[in-house]
Amino acid sequence: MIRVGVNGYGTIGKRVADAVRAQPDMEVCGVAKRSPNYVAVGATEAGYPVYAADDDRAHEFAAAGIDLAGSVDKLVAESDVVVDATPSGVGAENRPLYEHHDTPALFQGGEDATVAEVSFNARVNYDEAEDADYVRVVSCNTTGLSRFLAPLYENYGIEKARVTLVRRGGDPDQTGRGPINDAVPDPISIPSHHGPDVQTIFPKLDIDTIGLKVPTTMMHLHTVNVTLENEPDDVTEIRDRLRSEDRILTIPDYAGIDGAGTLKDFALDAGRPRGDIWENCVWEESITLRGRDLYCMQAIHQESDVVPENVDAIRALSGHLTGPESRSLTNETLGIGFSRLDGRESRTLDRQTAD
C-alpha cells in the first residue's frame, strides 16, 4: 500500500484524496488544510485525518469542532508520497519540506515546470516519472491538450497546432473572481503560456496558443486547429481514433448536449461524484477536416481532469505498475468512460462525412 498524504485540501486536493482512496494499492494517510471551513468539515466526515497546514491557525479548527491529527510536518513524515495541491506558487515553497523528509512529491500545473524533474501526462510520458522524486502533473488545460494531440501526433504527425483557450473565469466556489461581463485577453501576450507548457509533454511539437477568460465557472472550451503531416482518409477515421481514447468522451449529436451546462447536468445524472468530468469532451459534430487541417471544439472540466493523472503519477513515482496497467486500473476504479453514450451513431457526423 502506498501511503499518500494530500497537502492542500481544496478543489483539486479533495478530489485527489477521494480518487486515491478508491485505489486498491493506495491509502490516504491524511490531508493538510489551512482553514476550518465547510471543506474541512467534509474531510472529517470523509474520515480523513486532518493536519494543520498553518500552525498559527490550529486553534480555529478546535473552535469549529474539528480534531487535528497534527501539523503538516508530521503528515509529510508519515507519507510515502505527498500530493501537493496547494495554490499556485505555494507548492514551490513547500518543496524544501518534502526534501527535508526525503518524501517524493507531486506538484500541480500551477507551479513552474522547474519545481520538478518531470512534467507528467499519463497518456504520453508515464515512463519518464519512474526515476523521479518530484513530478509535476500539468494543468487542466495542458492535460486536455496533451490527451487530444497524442493520437494525432502518433498516427499522422503534427506540422503545427493552433489553439484558442476560452477559459472559465473561476471555479464555482470562487465568489470573488471575475470577469462578470467581459471577454478578457488573458494573457494578452501571444503565445500564452499554455503552448510552452504542452511542450513540456511534447518537446518537439510546434504549437501556438491564445488564452482568454469569460464569465463562466463550469468548464474551459478549446477551439483547436491541427495541421497534420499526413492526411487522414476522412473525418470518421479521426472521430473513431478519438473515440478509442479512454480519457476522451466524444459527444454524439443526438444527445442534445450543447454546452458546459448540459455536460455538467449529464455528469450529475450519471451519478459522477461532484458531477466531475475526468474526460476531455469533444463534440463530434465539430470535428472537421479541410485537407490536412483538422478543427474541433472540446470542453475541459478544470476541477477534475487532472485527478486521474495524479493517481497515475503516484504509481509512476513508485514504479510498481506500467503506464497501461496504471491507467487501466485508475479508469476502472474511478469509473472513467461514459458507456451510456458510446456505440450509438451520430447522425450528424455521418451527414458531415458525406460532404
Add this chain to the structure above:
Amino acid sequence: MIRVGVNGYGTIGKRVADAVRAQPDMEVCGVAKRSPNYVAVGATEAGYPVYAADDDRAHEFAAAGIDLAGSVDKLVAESDVVVDATPSGVGAENRPLYEHHDTPALFQGGEDATVAEVSFNARVNYDEAEDADYVRVVSCNTTGLSRFLAPLYENYGIEKARVTLVRRGGDPDQTGRGPINDAVPDPISIPSHHGPDVQTIFPKLDIDTIGLKVPTTMMHLHTVNVTLENEPDDVTEIRDRLRSEDRILTIPDYAGIDGAGTLKDFALDAGRPRGDIWENCVWEESITLRGRDLYCMQAIHQESDVVPENVDAIRALSGHLTGPESRSLTNETLGIGFSRLDGRESRTLDRQTAD
C-alpha cells in the same frame, strides 16, 4: 406499493423518479419523455421503463437506441398516481388524460392553482390533500417561503410579510435563457404572483412579494422581512426555531459558505445526488431582529426543493401515512438534513445577539 408514473422527465421529473424509487412504499412504473436526448438515455440507464410522451416522435427513440415501453396513455393506465412534471401549462392540458383513466395526479407549481383541488406544502397542509384526486405541489419559491414562514406563523403570528425574490435566470441546462448581463424586474407588476401563491398555502397571511431575474443558474435568493405580531425574546430564539425545522439548513458563519456557488460545492462534497439541496438555506448571520421586524436571506435550490414535497404529496393522496410519518420517512430515505454543520455554534450570531 404505490405505483407511480412520472409524466415529463426533465429537471423535476428525473429527481422525483429517483426520490420515489428510494421510498419503501413506492415504485416507479415508468417515465414519459418527449425527446431522446441524454436525459432519456439516463432514464434507461437508471432502469426506468420509458414511454413516449409524443407518439409522433417515437421513431426518434429507436434511432437513439432507446427501447420504448409504450405511449404515455399506457403509463397513466398502469399507474396508481401520476406525477406530472411537464413544462408549465402542459400539465393542465394533460389533466383530461388522467381523468379519463381515473388516475389521481400531482401537478407542479408552474400550473395555475385551478388545475387541482389543493395546493400543497408538506409542512403546512398535508391533511388537505387526503381527500383530493388532484393536487398541485407549489413552486420552488412558494415551497421555500412556506417552510420559512410556518414556524413564525405558528409561534409569533405574522402581521405582514414582505419578500424580494432574486430569481435565477434559468437552470444550468437551459442554454437559451437570459438575462446574461442585467437585473430584470420580473414580473414588473407588484405584487408578483408569488405572494398570492403563498396564500394558497396560508389563506389568511398578509404577504407582498417582488420578483426579479439575475444572470445566475444555481439558486434563487430571497430577502425576507416578516413583521411579527409578538416579539421574540432575541434573535437566538428565532435561529433555534429555524434550526429545528427539518427542511431548513441554517448556515453557521464559520463554514465559509458565502453564496450559491459554495453551497453547491458543499452539497457536492457531501455526496448529494446531482448536488441537490432539498432544504431552504438560511444564513445565520443574516437573521436580524429590529423590534418585531425580522429580516434574513435564504437560498432556494430551484431544481430540487420540491422533490421531497412531491414524495409527501403522493402519500397524502393515498392516505396511508400521516403528515409527520410521511415527512419523517421521506427525510430519512433521501438523507435530508446536513448533520455535519449542525450543533456547531456560530460565533458571528452570538456576537450579533449581544448587540
